[in-house]
Structure formats: structure tokens, C-alpha cells
Amino acid sequence: MSKYLAKYLNPKAISAIGGFVVNPKGLVEGNMAGAHKSPFHGFSVEFAGHREYLPGDDPKHIDWRAYYKRDKYLLKQYEADTNLVCQLFVDVSESMRYGSSELTKFEYANYLAVSLAYLVTKARDKIGIGLFDDRVVQYLPPSNSLGSTYTISAMLEDFTPSKKSEIDKTLLDFAERIGRRQLVILISDCLLDIEQLKYGMARLQYDRHEIVLLHVMDPYELDFPLDGHVKFKGLEGLEELKLQPKQIRKAYLEKVNQHIQKLRSACEASRAEYVLVNTGRPIEEMLFGYLTSRLTHLTRGGRS
């Protein structure tokens, strides 16, 4: 456990979203019994079917009634419930350092990650986290310890974004590190090559992960309300540009919307959930809204 309180564990956010549980939309593969449906059959409550006895099976699971009827040793099988493994994959490239208000995108992403980690661990599910820029710079394997929240917060606190992001490589690397059928929450400002993103997300989809893309954007990036002559100093090593923002605002907004639209399309293609996160909104409000909509979606889908 961390020696100090988690910086990014926002009390307001916790109090607002404390009642929510992060449920996966589909089946998940945990390694512990839990509250979430598993794709595997096991020995739990709900009957799933029979299979022949094999040497080594516990004889107590033999369905004797079936033996009498079919003269075979058949074992009773039940649907298995397992825990959720949620993997956070947070973009720590230099572009995340931008913020027009008191919070940078990186800080906002950190608040999101820690808050989600808190919700996950609170439900006794496992939370893991990977940080990436042009590679996976840090990875914390999943844990259902409540202390994970603090560990994650501390890990993020100690990190300073400084590099360019490369999403395809890093997502492949990340996919190698995690198992299958997990909830993967990608937090990024998505200032990257969308084709690379699609490629990475396809790899995750192959492993039947549920993917959520939290697209973090600063309100200035979304609205471009600048005036006068501005020299834009590019993060991630891009050259400077001297512009009159007013002159290009409309074109800029068009570009941003096109980008968002492309991201949405990419997410749809990968059956990923796309969430646009405006860092101008309070975190608790954003999370509350998101989790509420997620809950609504799940309910409508027949799961609880």
C-alpha cells in the first residue's frame, strides 16, 4: 500500500460513482470465482449439462440418476461465474501534457484511471494498468487488492510524459501481456494514426477483449477559441507554427470532427466503445454520466 494518499483518487468522484460497478458487456475470463459470467463451465449453481467421467474427476459430481438411465458415468456441469479483469491502457505520450485549464489531459486521464481502478477493486475484480508512449513503458499486472488503486495512482504521479506515441506496436505488446476476454480501457488523446489504432484494436478484438476508448480532449482542442497571433509550439517534437487561430477555426473544427468521426468508425469496426472525454467537464460528472449510460446499455442488453 502506498505510503501516502492517492493523489488522483478524487473524493468527489468517488462519492459520485461509488455506487457503480464496472460490469463487462460480455463474457470475461477470470481466474477466480466472481460476480461475472465466465465462458467456462464449472461447478457452481446453475446446471449447464453433463460430460463423461474421466479418471481424476471428483466422484461427488457424478450424476447417479443419469448413470441409472444411461449406464454411463456422467458428471453434472454448471455455468461458472468468474471475476472481471480490467486492464487500463493509458497514453502517456507528450501530447497528453497539454491542458488549457488547471488539469492537463494526462492528469485528467490519471483521475479517470484511478477512479476506475477504485471501482473495479471495490467490486473485488482485478485491475491492471499499462502506460504507453512509443512503447509500453510500465505495466502493472492485474490485482484485486484495494491497494492497487494507490499503487496505480503513485505510478502515474511519478510519470512525466515526454515521448511520442505509437499505438500499433504498443497495443500488440500490451495484448501479449494480458490474457483473453478482459475489459480493456484505453485512455488516450488519440493524436495518433487511426490506422495504427485500428490495427491494435483488431488484435485486442481477436482476444475477445471488451474495448473501451476514452478519448481525452481538452476543451480548447475541441472548440479552438483562441484569438490574435499565436505561436503554437508543438508537443511530441512537432515544429512551431505562427497563426491567427481565428482565421482557421472553422477548418480546424472540421478537422477535429473528421478525426473524431474516424475514431468512432474505427471503434465500431473493432466493436469498441468510443467515449469522448472533454477535460473541461468535472471528472465526477463525466464518470457518472459514462457509467450511467453504460449501466443503461447493459440493462437494455439483458444483463445486470
Add this chain to the structure above:
Amino acid sequence: MFSFVNPFLLSGLALVSIPIIIYLLHRHQVKEMEWAAMQFLQEIIEEQQKRLRLEDLLLLVLRVLMFVFLVLALARVGFKKGSVTLLGDRGDALVVVDASYSMATKQGPRTRFDAARSKADAIIRELPKGHGVSLAKGSEQSETVLGGNLADHDLVRETVKEMQVTDFAGRPDKLVGYIREFTKKSPSVDQTVFLVSDFQEQDWGSPNDGLKSALTELCKKHTVVFVPVGDGSDANLFAADLTLLQGAVRVGQTAHFAGSVLNQGSEIAEDVPVELIVDGETIATRTLSVGPKQTAEVLFSHAITQLGQHRAVLKIGQDANPADNKTYLSFEAHDRLRVLAVVDQPPAEGIAKPTDFVELCLNPFRDGSEDPRALYNFVHIGMQELLAENLSEYELVLIADVNSVTATEAKHLEAYVQAGGGVLFFMGNNVSPTLYNDNLHRNGEGLFPWPLIDAPIKNDDKKQPLLLSIQQADHPVWRHLVSGKKNYMDTVRFYKTLGFKPSESKRAISLATVPATDSEAAAIAEFTLGTGKVIVVGSSADLSWNNFAACPTFVAFIQEALKRLRIPRLEDKQFRVGASVTEQVTFEQSQSTGELINPQSESRSVSVLKEGGRYVMHLGVLGFAGVHTLRESGSADGREFSVNVNPHESRIVSMQTSELSKIYGPMGVVVDGSSDLSVAFANIGAGSGLSNLCLLLAVLFWISENLLAHRIARRQG
């Protein structure tokens, strides 16, 4: 080259710097910020950078141009083409109407001056409101009619209608000088000067260097527009001269007048009526035919019955220019004029005297001075009696064949000449050149500035006359004897003569020369001393050394010499219009003021001033042709003198627009010979139009700037 009505407003061009300063300030007031989503900006820049820069520059240019044209419009810009200002909305205008008497020439039913007034009226009417106009009469004595750059154009136009032709001649150099002075004194920095004139070829056709440089200088600072109104006709007759054939007129005797008419045209003028009017009464009318560029003389005789002053006018029939159809002569009819005839010894009764031929010329009667008809009363004395005579009582002192003149006698004569008297010397066998030189030459300070050559000049063959060569053919003594190719003096034979050795002297003129030993010697000379004159004939007054005294030419010579030598009186002088006259008066006359009455019966008071020990009256510039009267204030009687127009102005051939443009265009003068002043006023319109165009452009640029800014704003969302 541009010109401006309100050049001070050009300082407003500094406003042009405002958009530039704002643009530069904005460029330098750059906020720096880190930015993550550079990829979008880069894409936009790649797509739109050129357009954005172009729009930025276009906006800046539109704003700058808007200010530039706004300021130009407010400064009321006009434009110059080359060095010639094509009349923009210039500050003020000076309209100079040529009022020299050639402008009285008729062109159809109207005169050139009528046309000039119409042009001047049109110019003033077309000038933009609010711009000052001054009006002047142009001539050798140009005068400002309305100065002060009046904004009331109607008043100036009314004044133009009342302007009249003067009797002055036109002198381009004086006219341009006047314009330069006017523009220098005018508070208006740059003016448009309209000169409406007939631009006589003789004056304007070949400008001298002074006129060229003066006009060029004027054109550098101001706009000068020549508006020619004359046509190319040259048909004009000029009543050139009217003189008395005799030296003076005796009351009760017949006066003989010689009039001359000059045909300035290129065609013969036939049946020209010439009329002599004496004291308002037509004496006679003759008819003349005058060849082109020729002068024809006509003689009149008229008995003068009254003592005192008379007026004669030679008048020719109507022609193109009536202003030069009269020539005036004022003369006085005398009872008797005294002539002092001095010879070596007291003349005995009945003995021929050397002065007899002269007396006969002046009193052409058998009894000479004794004849009751004789005008001249000859008083004959010997040289030794000279000092006893009061010379001022004589019209002329005639000295003939006197051996010598003593120093006292020389002084006596010098005093007489100095005061205006005249002495006519004839030489002869008795004359001692050496003694003459002692007292009359006195190293150039005596009556004779030149010394007499010691010995008489004669040919070796005594029968061969000396070759007499006439000098100064335009001198009055040769008036009826020598003119052009005509030389009646070629019948005169000088067999022997004394001669002067000519040298540099302002007081001496050689009138005729004969070949001497080493050079030409002056056989007839005129000397001046003070206000008087001396004429010396080196030969004799009788027939001993020549045949002159027996020639008819002698009469004319003596008559003219007498006129020349007589004590000059105002009434005997003939003046030209434009002359500035100063008249000497006696001490008694100086006690009161004078009054000058011109032919228009306008009187002007004239003060007596003391200058250099003399009392003088400055009559000023004589501006009218006709007979003037100078009288003592309050007195009914006065002295009359005649003033005639300058013959130079009677050549009326005008230059046309193309000729004027060719000569004066390079100097920067605009020549507008169009009937509707379209050259000048198209340009005034262009100037005004240019100003309006600037305003229109400023508005257009303002609208364009707004449209572009609006479009950019829309694109910016």
C-alpha cells in the same frame, strides 16, 4: 506628376501607417503556447497557408489604399503630365486678359477682345466653386483689376464684362514679369494662370531667352494656360504718323502736314480714305492705295488762323483694327520766332551774309524776315556782340563761318545749350579749327565733344566732291531726305569741309561722314549738352564749299534741324502710349501743383518735386492715345501734347494653337485653342474627376475590405 488643392491635407497620408502599424504590432504581439493537436494545424496550414497570407496581405493593402485614396480625395488631387500641370483642382486662378490695342481687331462682328472676354467668362464659370479668382489686364503696363483671389466668381465675371481694350502695346516679357510678380505676392501657393490673348506672332513667335526662362520658371510652380483668341489675318492699316512739314507754324499762314499710312497686311489696300481733322474740323480727305507692308504718305495744307495751341488728327477709314486708325498731333501757332544769326563781322546792310541761305529756307520770301508772312525773325549780329545778347529769347542761334569763339563766348553758348537751347554751326573759310578746339572742344568738355581736324578736307581734284556718307538714317534731320533706299542727299556735293575726328562719346552722334586722310571724319554731327543740342555742319552755309545750300534738301534739313534744336517744349514733343514722362518746370511754376487731363477727360493731380536742383513733374505712364493737357491747378489754360499708339502693336498677325504649343509646350505651358476650352476644362474636370475618383476608390476599397473581412469571419465561423 500630381498637384493638390489642399496640399496640407497630405499630412493625412500618415494615416496610411495605421493599418501597417496595427498589422506589425499584431505580428509582434504573438502569444506563445504549447499545443498538442498540431497535426490538424499542420494539415490546415498545408492546405490554406498561401490563401491566408494572401488574404492578410490583401486586407492590409486594401486598408492602406483606402486611406491613401481618402487622403488624396480630401487633398483634392489633380495630375500633371510631364512638366505640364493639366489643371487639377488647383488653388486659385489668375485670369489675365490681354488688353493691348491689337485686341481691338475685329474678327467678324466681334473683336478679339470680345472673344477674350467670353473666354475669360467661360474660364471663371467653369472654375470650381470656392476657389479664388483674380483678374488682370495684360499689356506692357499690366494691371490687376481684381486681386485677392475672390471667391465671388459672379463679381469677377461682371467685371470681365466691363473690361475695355487699352491703348497700350503688348510686351510678352513685361506681361510674364507681371504674372511672376503677382504669383509671388499671392498667398496661394500654386495657381493656375490663364492668359487670354491674341498672341501676336511678332511678340510671341520667337521668344528670347529671358522670356523662355521666365515662363519655364513660372510653369514649374504654377499652371500656365495660353488661351489664344486671334485669327491668322494680317489685314490692318495703321495711321503711322502726322507731322508738320515746317519747323513751326505761323498764325495766318498755311501749315503743311505730312501723314503716313502703313499697310501691315499682305494685300494691297486700295482707296483708303485718309482724313485730316484740325481742331475738330475735317480739313480734307484723300484717298490712298497702300501696298502690302508699305507706307504711303499724304500731304495736307491748312491755314491756321488762330494763335495758340491746335490739335490735328490723321484718321483713316475703318479697317480690321480701329484702335490704330488715328494719329494725333498737337502744335502751336506762333506769331514770330526769333533766330539769332551770328557771323564774323557785324553784317552790313545789303551785303550777302553766310546765313542768307538758312534765312531763305526758313523765310522763303523775297524780303526774308522782313516779309510780313515770315515766321522767323532773324536778328543778325557780329560775333563780338554775342555776349550782349540774352540767348534765351531766341529759338535758335545760328553761327556761320565765324573765325573763332572766345572762352567767354563759349561759356555763354554752353549755358544757353545747357538750359535747352540749340545752336546750329556752319563752318567756312574764316574758321580756325585750332581756335575752335581751344574753347569749344576743351578736351571733350566743351560744346564739341570731338575735336575738329586741323585742316579742311577736300579732294586733290577740287572739282571732285567728297563722298558724303549719311549716318543715322533714322535721325530726325533726315526725316524727309533719307529713308530705306531713298536718299535725296546723294545730290549734295561737299567739295570742302571741316571734319570732326570721332571718338567714344555719349554726347556726340555723327550724321554724315566724309573720307579723311586716315579715317572717316564726321562732316555733320550732333552734340548734346545738358538738355540742349548743337548741330555742326562742317561745310559752309553758302555755296563756297558745297552745293548744299542751293539744294532743295537744304530746306528740309534746316527745317528739321530747327525742330531738333529749338528749346524743347512739352507741346512740341510726341509721345507713345506707355511712355513715362517727366517735365521740367520753372521755379514760378513749381509753386503750385499741376493737373494732367487725359483724352478721356479724366484729370489727375501732379506734384512738383525738386530733383537735382531742378523742379520736375512726374506725369507718370501715359496710358491713352490722344491729346493730353497739362495745366496749372485752377488755371483754364494748359499745354497740350499728343500721345500716339505704339506702331509695333499694329501688326496683328496672331499665332495659332499648334504654333504656340510647339514653342511653349516644352516650357510647360498648356495651350488651349479649342472653342469650348475643352483642353483646359477637360483637365479641370479630370482634376475634379480625379479627386472624385479617389473618393470612389476609397469607398470601393473600404467595401472590398469589409467584404473580405466578412468572408474571412464567416469562414472562421
